[in-house]
Amino acid sequence: MSDYFSNLKRSEQNYLALSCIKGIGIQTLSLIHCADGLDYVHQWDEQAFRQLGISLKRTQLLMDGLRNPFSKTLEQTLDWQQSADNHHIVTPVSEAYPDRLGHIATPPTMLMVKGQLDSLLAAQVAIVGSRHPSFQGRHEAYEFAVGLANSGVVVTSGLARGIDTQAHQGALDADAATIAVLGSGLNHIYPKENAELAEQICQKGALVSEFALHTRPSAGHFPKRNRIVSGLSLGVLVIEAHLMSGSLITARQALEQNREVFAIPGNLSNVQKSGCHYLIRQGATLVESPDQILLDLQGQIRQTQNITLMLANDSHNSKPKVSREIPEGMQPEHYQVYRFLDQGGVGMEQLIQHTGLSVSKLNELLLDMELNMWVTNEQGLFFRQPEYDSL
Structure with missing residues (x-):
């Protein structure tokens, strides 16, 4: 057993072990x-799992995995974490897990992070686009990345050829972090x-993956990767993309x-701009400079920067003021709604889409949570109650 694992809280140990069991995902x-079971799940019997609505097949996987928690995947992960100071393992019960990422429909159960862990909590804007961009597209990706980075925003992308590469390079040339x-x-x-670019990124920013260390790239992995790119970010900027592009x-x-989408228009004869024009017709914000993105997101950027500063101060003072715990008394059915709420507010239609619940059931749960003062309703948008104590 590694020193790192031994020093984790029991809840983090159990979460890490469970997340390495094949076939066990974020919903389970x-x-x-939500049932406050992470401290005691290693002591549970079959009935305890089944009472939560967990299927018999998954119950068996969980019980088998807990009997032999040190799987090959977990051992490789722990060995990797201890091999360098900038290797990190982050789970949803870790303080370092990005709050925005925890509210997407399928948050990753574990993140492997190489680089500067605090960059994940910073205000981020994603820049995405074609792997085979035009000269103008490469120029736009680079210049927008420089502009955003110079304003203190972390540029996030997917390390792919083309637009992604230019975005990362622009941020690095601005002497700023990129993810x-x-x-x-x-x-x-x-x-x-x-x-080589990846190694440079680790110096100020981070490489992030939800996949096991030795997982090779696969076409099916990139849509999963993309949900994390957007999930970490306050907004997504599409530089160039055709209509069938993964950027769409x-x-x-x-x-x-519930993120903002921005797109840069271009020449009508440039097929690489067809996806951008489609997004603009669908309601994406047309932008011509980084300042327009910064202006649109200024409230969210300021809020994120303030929270990041609070976290840094709390860490320095060893007096954490941020609670990531589930509100006391909350039941699993409430949590299935609560986890999708964030400080930006979520509407009824989005909650129906995310949860799959009926309108009547959703209204019942939301009313219950309002009465318990877990959420607030402002003009049809539902928010979590503030998670941070006043200074």
């Missing part, structure tokens, strides 16, 4: 977490020609996550 882990979310394990940088998937996921 959330049910256990690359991978569609592979951290031991398989893709594309290989970006290996990222934009759609951003909208589902």
